[in-house]
Amino acid sequence: MSDLKVQHILTLAELLAKGARHNFVSITTSSLGKNIHRSQQAASKHLLELEQDGYIERIRNGQKFSVRITQKGHAEMVKISTVLKSSLESAPSYIEFMGNIISGMGEGAYYMSMKGYTKQFKSKLGYIPFPGTLNVKLKDKKFVEAKRELDVHEGIMIDGFSDGKRTYGWVKCYQAKINNSVDGLLITLERTHYDDSILELISHTNIKKAAKLSGGSQISIRVPVSSK
Amino acid sequence: MSDLKVQHILTLAELLAKGARHNFVSITTSSLGKNIHRSQQAASKHLLELEQDGYIERIRNGQKFSVRITQKGHAEMVKISTVLKSSLESAPSYIEFMGNIISGMGEGAYYMSMKGYTKQFKSKLGYIPFPGTLNVKLKDKKFVEAKRELDVHEGIMIDGFSDGKRTYGWVKCYQAKINNSVDGLLITLERTHYDDSILELISHTNIKKAAKLSGGSQISIRVPVSSK
DNA sequence: ATTACTATCTCACGAGTAC
DNA sequence: TGTACTCGTGAGATAGTAA
Numbered sequence: 001m002s003d004l005k006v007q008h009i010l011t012l013a014e015l016l017a018k019g020a021r022h023n024f025v026s027i028t029t030s031s032l033g034k035n036i037h038r039s040q041q042a043a044s045k046h047l048l049e050l051e052q053d054g055y056i057e058r059i060r061n062g063q064k065f066s067v068r069i070t071q072k073g074h075a076e077m078v079k080i081s082t083v084l085k086s087s088l089e090s091a092p093s094y095i096e097f098m099g100n101i102i103s104g105m106g107e108g109a110y111y112m113s114m115k116g117y118t119k120q121f122k123s124k125l126g127y128i129p130f131p132g133t134l135n136v137k138l139k140d141k142k143f144v145e146a147k148r149e150l151d152v153h154e155g156i157m158i159d160g161f162s163d164g165k166r167t168y169g170w171v172k173c174y175q176a177k178i179n180n181s182v183d184g185l186l187i188t189l190e191r192t193h194y195d196d197s198i199l200e201l202i203s204h205t206n207i208k209k210a211a212k213l214s215g216g217s218q219i220s221i222r223v224p225v226s227s228k
Numbered sequence: 229m230s231d232l233k234v235q236h237i238l239t240l241a242e243l244l245a246k247g248a249r250h251n252f253v254s255i256t257t258s259s260l261g262k263n264i265h266r267s268q269q270a271a272s273k274h275l276l277e278l279e280q281d282g283y284i285e286r287i288r289n290g291q292k293f294s295v296r297i298t299q300k301g302h303a304e305m306v307k308i309s310t311v312l313k314s315s316l317e318s319a320p321s322y323i324e325f326m327g328n329i330i331s332g333m334g335e336g337a338y339y340m341s342m343k344g345y346t347k348q349f350k351s352k353l354g355y356i357p358f359p360g361t362l363n364v365k366l367k368d369k370k371f372v373e374a375k376r377e378l379d380v381h382e383g384i385m386i387d388g389f390s391d392g393k394r395t396y397g398w399v400k401c402y403q404a405k406i407n408n409s410v411d412g413l414l415i416t417l418e419r420t421h422y423d424d425s426i427l428e429l430i431s432h433t434n435i436k437k438a439a440k441l442s443g444g445s446q447i448s449i450r451v452p453v454s455s456k
Numbered sequence: 457a458t459t460a461c462t463a464t465c466t467c468a469c470g471a472g473t474a475c
Numbered sequence: 476t477g478t479a480c481t482c483g484t485g486a487g488a489t490a491g492t493a494a
Contacts, residue, residue, distance in 0.1 A: 006234055007487070013315055021319035022377075022453055024370035029459065039489050044460055059373050063458040066370040071380075074316075081312040087241055088309055091249040142252035142294040145287050149250075152299075225250055235468070257478065267470045272479055291477035 004055065004076045010036045011046040012055060012077055015069055024059060024066035094177075094222040095150070097143045097186075097199055099136040101208070103215040108133035108200050112187075116161035116168060124156050125173070129185070129202040136199040136219055144197050150174060150188060153225045160190060176201060177222045182211040186223055232283065232304045238264045239274040240283060240305055243297055252287060252294035322405075322450040323378070325371045325414075325427055327364040329436070331443040336361035336428050344389035344396060352384055353401070357413070357430040364427040364447055372425050378402060378416060381453045388418060404429065405450045410439040414451055 014035050018025050033043035047067065050056045055073030058065045109132045118128045138144055158171040169190025176186040184203035199221065201207060213219065242263050246253050261271035275295065278284045283301030286293045337360040346356045366372055386399040397418025404414040412431035427449065429435060441447065
């Protein structure tokens with residue numbers, strides 16, 4: 001990535017911040033050391049090495065030095081900054097789950113069609129989902145773990161309710177893209193009926209049909225997240 | 229600046245580039261080591277330490293691991309990237325010279341009013357400068373050094389010429405701001421009459437009067453440079 | 457006050473290897 | 476194939492100090 005020593009990055013950054021790009025800046029090794037959280041001796045060595053490698057120029061002025069960053073030094077910093085920035089920006093802004101469809105669409109479907117929930121679906125989503133959930137068995141532990149991370153992200157909250165006999169937990173819905181084409185909602189439940197490795201999806205229409213899926217099919221679910 | 233170890237920056241950047249921000253990414257310590265130009269053992273240790281410090285999360289999958297960068301790890305990278313980027317951008321885009329006016333405005337003035345030069349001033353600048361140069365004695369060695377750097381920057385080239393008896397060298401003019409208010413031109417000569425530590429300035433009008441300067445006054449000259 | 461040498465120490469790295 | 480020990484080496488850090 002760079003022939004600039006890693007330990008010198010902070011030092012060069014500090015010089016840059018001091019404005020040493022086009023003008024020679026008077027600086028002492030002790031103040032520089034303080035700023036990079038190293039000793040005076042370390043700062044001195046850094047300057048010596050950076051000079052040796054052509055990343056900076058120094059001119060002596062009696063006892064003190066003035067330092068300027070060279071074209072080469074500047075280019076190197078730009079390179080690092082660009083690489084960092086682009087890897088931060090190129091990060092996909094979704095969480096992806098991979099798994100296989102499992103046939104049973106029992107329990108979930110029953111609960112999701114209860115009036116206490118459908119009322120809220122209508123008002124918060126604008127429609128009542130297709131009566132039935134699509135269940136996906138996650139392929140890998142990592143997806144189970146990723147599921148937990150959903151908590152901290154934005155979702156549509158469907159509140160729990162009581163029908164007099166018992167209470168029903170909340171449901172949180174996340175916009176999801178199935179196989180990168182069909183829209184649906186991934187739901188997480190306050191009280192889970194299945195084990196952790198199973199994902200439940202609901203949708204406006206019958207997802208299975210819309211995405212031409214059958215039992216056992218492999219499936220990808222992407223939940224967009226704001227990159228914060 | 230950060231409690232993230234410097235040597236871990238590249239490792240985190242590599243994970244970031246692999247897309248480990250929102251999703252767990254399967255990665256082997258040997259491939260990671262290769263990418264950060266370190267050994268498998270070093271990569272292993274980096275992951276161990278990054279995990280310890282809460283910058284990444286890992287989940288084991290048999291023999292392999294999947295890795296994801298945490299909020300904390302991501303924030304740290306954003307911080308570094310921001311600091312770098314802003315110090316690169318906040319660099320002033322001028323070279324500044326500080327010095328004192330010296331009275332003698334002899335030689336330079338004579339040469340600059342020669343027809344071979346004034347012809348070109350008229351065509352390349354649009355005007356003939358005030359007949360007289362302002363001479364500035366630089367306060368510090370570092371400004372003398374900085375003067376040399378001017379060569380690589382943009383300037384208006386006034387070609388040398390011959391009047392039959394002798395030849396006269398070229399003159400390069402740089403836009404300059406005196407005391408951050410009055411415009412002028414800093415000139416460098418192919419053949420210098422003074423020593424290196426003296427700067428010569430010319431202008432449309434009498435700079436001394438315009439900037440209310442007298443012999444001995446301290447003066448600042450800024451030459452804008454493209455930041456490349 | 458400076459810078460930077462020498463000596464010392466710490467800890468990051470890689471080699472070898474266990475699991 | 477994997478990860479991650481232990482251990483030897485040396486780069487890079489600090490302390491002390493000369494100039």
